[in-house]
Amino acid sequence: MSNTPEIHIQPDAEAVAVAAAAFITERIVKTLEKQERFTIALSGGSTPRRLHYLLSHPPYKDQIDWDRLHIFWGDERYVPLDDERNNARMAYDTLLNYVSVPDEQVHIMKTDLPDPGESALQYDSILHRYFGKSENSFDLLLLGMGDDGHTLSLFPGTEVVHETRKWCTSFFLEQQDMFRITLTKSIANRSACVLFLTTGKGKANALQHVLNGPTNINLYPAQTIQPENGETHWIIDTAAASLLPK
Numbered sequence: 239m240s241n242t243p244e245i246h247i248q249p250d251a252e253a254v255a256v257a258a259a260a261f262i263t264e265r266i267v268k269t270l271e272k273q274e275r276f277t278i279a280l281s282g283g284s285t286p287r288r289l290h291y292l293l294s295h296p297p298y299k300d301q302i303d304w305d306r307l308h309i310f311w312g313d314e315r316y317v318p319l320d321d322e323r324n325n326a327r328m329a330y331d332t333l334l335n336y337v338s339v340p341d342e343q344v345h346i347m348k349t350d351l352p353d354p355g356e357s358a359l360q361y362d363s364i365l366h367r368y369f370g371k372s373e374n375s376f377d378l379l380l381l382g383m384g385d386d387g388h389t390l391s392l393f394p395g396t397e398v399v400h401e402t403r404k405w406c407t408s409f410f411l412e413q414q415d416m417f418r419i420t421l422t423k424s425i426a427n428r429s430a431c432v433l434f435l436t437t438g439k440g441k442a443n444a445l446q447h448v449l450n451g452p453t454n455i456n457l458y459p460a461q462t463i464q465p466e467n468g469e470t471h472w473i474i475d476t477a478a479a480s481l482l483p484k
């Protein structure tokens with residue numbers, strides 16, 4: 239397996255969503271030829287919305303054996319499930335309400351417990367139940383990257399970027415005045431495949447630092463995502479790629 243990221247450049251955000259839908263569908267189909275279940279962690283943010291729409295409609299929807307998928311999330315804002323900022327809610331609205339994944343195979347990060355730490359602990363134990371005995375974690379980890387170089391809820395300058403013991407943790411994000419639950423690099427880097435989707439000029443500066451700059455995970459946390467025994471793919475548009483070397 240190669241640890242060098244593969245970069246796939248598409249003309250625009252729509253083409254990124256189409257390429258990602260095709261990539262994910264092929265990955266699921268091929269993996270399910272060899273094993274019983276497919277574990278996927280979804281990302282939050284705005285970029286995956288169009289991808290979710292495509293996956294939940296033909297031709298992609300009909301090619302995927304949704305009953306054999308197990309769904310997780312990379313991170314969550316600690317707001318109620320019916321709040322528009324909730325990542326799980328976005329995934330239900332745009333994808334999960336239209337496909338047949340059994341409820342017991344959908345693992346949201348709970349945001350209705352009094353203590354976000356308890357929610358993270360519960361998620362950590364679900365993850366250990368699934369992946370504790372295997373070398374790899376997710377068959378596919380979907381990620382976005384913010385303009386500031388954050389991924390998951392690993393934000394620049396936060397302690398959580400350095401967490402190595404826990405697989406899932408919670409913390410208070412001062413700049414947004416809210417708690418976050420997030421996977422850590424420890425479990426992310428056990429993924430069999432990581433797929434980043436990144437679009438728009440606003441991400442070009444961070445992207446060129448993440449891919450080609452000196453390592454500085456405090457400034458560009460997305461640099462911490464390097465699967466030890468898996469593949470990394472970036473599907474990006476020309477605007478996001480505009481500062482990468484030609």
Ligand SMILES: O=C1O[C@H](COP(=O)(O)O)[C@@H](O)[C@H](O)[C@H]1O
Pocket residue numbers: 281282283284285286312313314381382383384385388389390391
């Ligand atoms: O805050 C978040 O944003 C990143 C990137 O989101 P996007 O809106 O630029 O697509 C996302 O990966 C993360 O899950 C989310 O919490």
